[in-house]
Amino acid sequence: MDLLNTNPDNLSTLLSWLTFLPLIGMCVVLLLPASNLRAIKITAGVFTFIPLVLATQMYFGTFDKTVSGYQMVQHFEWIKALGINYSVGVDGLSMPLLWLTTILFFIAVPASETVPRLSKAYFVLLLLLELGVLGVFVSLDFFLFYVYWEIMLLPMYFLIGIWGGPQREYAAIKFFLYTLAGSVLMLIAVIALRLDAGTFSIPELVAIGKAGGFTGPALLGMSFTTWVFWFLFVAFAIKIPAFPFHTWLPDAHVQAPTPISVILAGILLKLGGYGLLRGCFPIVPDAFQDFAYVLGILGVIAIVYGAYVALGQSDFKKMVAYSSVSHMGFVLLGMAALTEWGMNGAALQMFTHGISSAACFLVVGVVYDRAHHRDLNGFGGLAQPMPRYWAMATIAFFASLGLPGMAGFVSEALTMVGAFQSQVGWTDEAIASGWMWGPFQWLTLIATIGIVMTAAYILWALQRVFLGTLNEKYADFKDISAREVFSLAPLLVLCIVLGIFPWYILDWMEVSISDLMQILTFAG
């Protein structure tokens, strides 16, 4: 059984090139003199732009969206003694996220202009971070996956800890320890799987899981697969971040400089959702089916709770951070529903939230660079001196709010309808009585509160910052600059284009998601 689909015309070194281009860029930056910051910026720009071009070419060219399985596979032995392979490949789940990654990193470079104490090390770490993120998305070997996962951790720690706000050390440590705790759980689960099934290869593990091939012992009354499921789930849930593991996120966001917030919200959170879809649910589908309702509950709590907490914030950036918690709840809810629409919605939500939250953080960054504070009550009437900024902020925030015609609505609508269709937890009596109602129907109903609250906090924030009488202190603010437009505009265009033509993402995911659904609903 050739699980990796390694026929000769499917092999390619493209993914390795893509992954290691930032590393080459990093080396080039290291060779440049630290005093020549301009050359460093240009180099970083070039070495984030080349992956973007490559990924775009792959997305629209090389990648065949009608084919099931992994593509552009590269596979060779890495550490023979432990059975660890270097095996990479993409499918419909990872390809859009890979593209998103290259887009956001390219945008992060011009957005870094206003970061205080900017230096050579910053760009070195940024490129290293891109290496880690891209690596996670292409890994098909769990050990490789873990290695990239850890590579990603360190640059992020320094990027927050050195270039962050006043409480940067606290936030960085919190981020690092929290994520590390998750990584440890993941490592334990990976080793357990290796000992049990004798392989690190994700496709093989999925095949074994589907055949019920894990023979590990039950522990404390829970089966082996259940343990593996919870370990992996918590590991990825911290990254999502799912309630109640979310509290590192607001601190990290508030302290991180704007471009790092963009990357954190835009991509790093998606790694959690992607990890669940790639490395958790399909490997232990039986345990996932048993606990899908718990995931659904956690998702809905995140949606509603996140929205309420966001409403209570007076810090602009913290509000956006909590809106991320709320929106990522949709990802969890959609996955847990175990329906075609729900899964599509969750996968699409990862992409659309990646765009809209990144745009929101850029918008917050613009006003922070001018006013040097983020207190929502301290602004007022900014639409008057900055009409173009107001227009762009409106698009970004309404996309985040899920206004139809923009990307967020499609994924949220798919998720909600998909969750409502879920038959998880239906009892036979309920079906017989004709009252076709179960836990997920209630959950969807509760989640609608979150939708209203989302509108509430976003509109209230817009009112306090942009509308009404102008705060005289800010009357001389310059409108959004060309550089800021250059960062923001691509995201806003994507927000609108994907709202009207969501098939630019969904078409690519369709085959992979129906394969995934077959695995997940298998025997269920």
Added chain:
Amino acid sequence: MNTLTPNDYLLLLAVPLIPLLGYVVQIFFGRNLPRKGDWMLLGGMFIVMCITVYMFFVHAMGHVGPAPFWNESAMTADGPVFRWLYNTSDVPGDQNLIAGILYDGLAAAMLMVVGVVSFLVHLFSSGYMAGDRRYHIFFANISLFTFAMLGLILSDNILFLFVFWELMGFMSYLLIGHFAQDPDSPRIKHAAAACKKAFLTTRVGDTCLFFGMAMFYFLLPREYNDLLAQGAIEGERVISSFRFVDLWTMGGQIVEANNGEYPFWMSVAGLFTFGGTVGKSAQFPLHIWLPDAMEGPTPVSAMIHAATMVAAGVFLLGRMFPMMSPEVLQIVIAVGAFTALFAATIGCTVNDIKGVLAYSTISQLGFMVAAIGTGGLGIVAGLFHMVTHAFFKACLFLSAGSVIHGCHHEQDMQKMGGLRKKMPITFMCMLICTLAIAGMPLFAGYYSKDRIIASVIDSTLTQWRGANVFALVALPLAAMLTTFYMFRLIFLTFFGEPRDQHIHDHAHESPIPMTAALIGLASLGMFGGHFWLAGDPLSNNGTWFTNLVQWQTMYVTSRGGSLDLTSMNMIAVTEHTAHTGHVWAVGVSLSVLALGFFAALWIYGLKKLDPARITSKLGLVYEAVRDKYYVDEAVNGSVIRGTMGLAKGQKWIDENIIDGTVLGVGRLGRGLGTLCAWIDKNIVDGAVNWVGNTTQALGSVARLLQTGRIQQYVSFAVGGALLLAAFHILT
């Protein structure tokens, strides 16, 4: 000409796309165009109006008879199809979402109304908004709004209806907030709050609608397929669909298989769907946003908050009517009738000229909703009232706008008076439309309002149920109050002596684009109702409009369903009751008209009675009405405060309990670390240090021997050698 050709569909597609294109050009280039681009959008809207009117007359007016004149493009692939979720055709239909155009009688009528009103409002705005600092943005936004409204009408599925529905809400948000960015506007703060309030309040209803939609999408085909498996329905398995026609068909067959009973979940889903109407059409208790929405420019109030957007709720009710169970319809009647009366009473006390019209709009929307709730002829009446109301209410708002413009942005009626001579055209237009809204025979409003009251009488006669009886009392009363407050407005504004000489002196008639738009709308307000007369007005089947809005019946029958969904809800109206009802209705509406008019004349026209005396006699009752029954305060006190409290509470929980737990774990770790460090430093490391210290102490003792003097060392060596030798010799 009964079916639409592909070319017709292209024309229809152009209808929403022209304003969209206009918007895109305007938003990017409008500032630099001559006259800031308004001519471009005006021209576009003129073309749209021509198309809609042409289509209406060719297809809708020309059609009298039972067969449907429309087909939907998505099904027959005649017209444009938009694949939304997936662009490949091999994705199964229940996963993809394919949108098409549904052009039936209701859509035709509504499209024509929106086309005409939009053009005239655009025309009016070019005069009214002249000199505004965000003139080009205003035109862009109102153009995008028109796109959304036209798209909503043409949608063949409820999800796209929802998409445009929300988009309209967004444009309404931007347009109400137009002055929220204008430092010259005295009410900048109010506008900022009002636009947020409008969006949020309707969002509550929208979310209900979304949920109801999801329920229909999921449960309808499931129930259908279950019944199919049981053999209660003949046919093929169906897949989930958002398309109206699929919903109607499935719903009809399910109800039929269920012996005419609606399943319980359909009532729930219908109620949720009705929630959308309550929000968008400003029904009690979500009506609170509409009076505040008057902070927007007057053309916006005329178009969005009187003629088109708020009517979308009624339009939705018409579209989803077959899915509404009789229980839901009872609630619909109750809500509508209550809103009609409730808002009418408030309308009598308001002094803001736009405020009167806002409450009047809420009240009229209540009429429509209640009428649709009565079913049967009621839907026809309700939807027809939607059409006529769009004409005369838009005209009333624009006239009010003209007055405000003439009086230099003074909105308080108590400061006006005697403007009749200063603004003759405005006065005439306003008078015509006041007569129309009051239900004066031969004016537009008469035909629809009369029908509404007739249908309420009919339904009450055949079915003696609480909501019907309530409507029977509330609606005529509301109609009487309508006449009263509208003539109060006329008398206060245009008659009598000027109460503020300064304003009066500077008042002037509005420029030509504004008066032209006024005259256009006023003539529609006068003659718009006569469409009703095409055909036999007294028979149920004869008029074309009746046929137009009974599409559900035709559709279900033509697709093989034998059951007439509309008549399920429609109380079989016999010739006798219909006749009785109609005669009564004419009597009732004419008498309430007369009563209302003379009351207003007595108090405000002839000033035989001082209003202050009445209000003082009413005391607390008057204060309650004047303060809008304290609904806003109640909502602020309960919902807003509650939500904010909850938000603050959850923020506290997050910061102290959840984050506290995390920090607690962290602190625990740090504490353990400190403890370990102490042990390490004092006990583990202490042992090591002790060994070292001891050795050092010993060393320093031994060090005493070491003097560094070579001679001494040598002596030691020799001494040692001698000792060794001695030892050797002695032993």
Added chain:
Amino acid sequence: MGVEAYMGVAGVLFVLGIVCIISRRNILYVLMGIEMILNAANINFVAINRFGNGGLEGRMFAIFVIILAAAEAAIALAIVLNVFHLFQSIRPSDADMLRD
């Protein structure tokens, strides 16, 4: 006169050398004492060779020791010069840096 006499002379010379090293306060005398000890050893080498098995090893060693003594004297004098530079003295008791 047997080997004992030679060894007696060598013993006396050795003891004188040792006493000289230990007791003199001038480092040059210490050097001289060393020379005396070396020469005591030389006498022993030569005497034992004379009364031994008739080989040439003893004499060879003696010649080596003489050469060694010459080289040692040269080095030692250089050291003495440096010590003088360092301590401004040639008293052995002043050069007690070995203690540290």
